[in-house]
Amino acid sequence: MNGQILHGGDLISASARYNIPQDQWLDLSTGINPDSYPVGELATEVFQRLPYQQQVFADAVTGYYGTDEWLAVNGSQPVIQALPLCLEKLPVLLPDVGYDEHRHHWAANGNPLAFYPAFDLNAASDQIERRLSKGEPFHLVVINPNNPTGLEFSKVQLCNWAERLAGKGCLIVDEAFIDTQPAISVLNEPLSDKLIVLRSFGKFFGLAGLRLGFVFASDQLRSQLQQRLGIWQVNGVAQGVATNALSDLDWQRGARQDITLNAERTALLLAPLMDALQPDRVAQTPLFSSWQLDADIAAQVQDLLAQQGVLVRLIPLSERKALLRTGIISRYNWDAIDRLDGAVNACIELLNHQGEAHV
Structure with a gap:
């Protein structure tokens, strides 16, 4: 070809x-x-007013994800780009096969990169454990389930790794494809300050064109991301559609x-x-x-x-x-x-x- x-x-x-x-x-x-998700009719106001975050939208997001420690963004892509600029400049351990934007933006920021195998759960876990046992700070990126290899870690394992990361190391979990099986999400566990979770709205709800995503993280990191990404990340139409979809059990x-x-x-x-x-x-x-x-x-x-x-x-x-x-x-x-x-x-x-x- x-x-x-x-x-x-x-x-x-x-x-x-x-x-x-x-x-x-x-x-x-x-x-x-x-x-x-059937969009249906939306109130005229969502097209007319500036897209400040509406309370009904916030309530729907918190109800769906089970936590209020979130920031709504224009898809998870802007967060993937901004995270290397907001976190301590440490080595990063990533899957050797996965959504390549993670690798690209950490590399562009100059972070030293290392990789764990993305096809074999035992081999991946062993390599991550060996890196943790050294006691040296690093960031760990996990795509759960992995796109495109399907590799899947348990939420218990992920939360354990987050707590054991040394220094200012963080665990970034990209849960873009997890909505079909929400029980395995790390959001079902208390959110550690060392844990950053990315969620995508468009894949499960079939509305990728809305460009809506969420990042779950500490207050400090969410504030940094907000300042870097700017206001009005989520337009009024996206808020209106998501309010209905996230509430429609x-x-x-x-x-x-x-x-x-x-x-x-x-x-x-x-x-x-x-x-x-x-x-x-x-x-x-x-x-x-x-x-x-x-x-x-x-x-x-x-x-x-x-x-x-x-x-x-x-x-x-x-x-x-x-x-x-x-x-x-x-x-x-x-x-x-x-x-x-x-x-x-x-x-x-x-x-x-x-x-x-x-x-």
């Missing part, structure tokens, strides 16, 4: 590369709930069930392709799955699917290995089901044909 790697949700680049209009793509390159319960069933239907549709490819590893979470493959084969499969108007995410791991990450479709979207089924069959046929041509 020629050109730069396509990032999740980048239908503009995909459309230009494959000459397929944006509205004709089936986008499986993100981990966003395909059955989004019935929808949330139904969404968790629907996501599970949608993931099962998507996996069933992709199963013939997985059987043909025989990936080295498979990671499955409610909102996305990842397959580890030979790098050339992974790129070829992404390209073949894209030619059919189905976009999946290619994540290079090394010169020899890569991941294909796929989101989920709605089991009620019959057009998406038919298109994915057809694309999978066409991809398998093309792979078989190319294999025969090389015999």
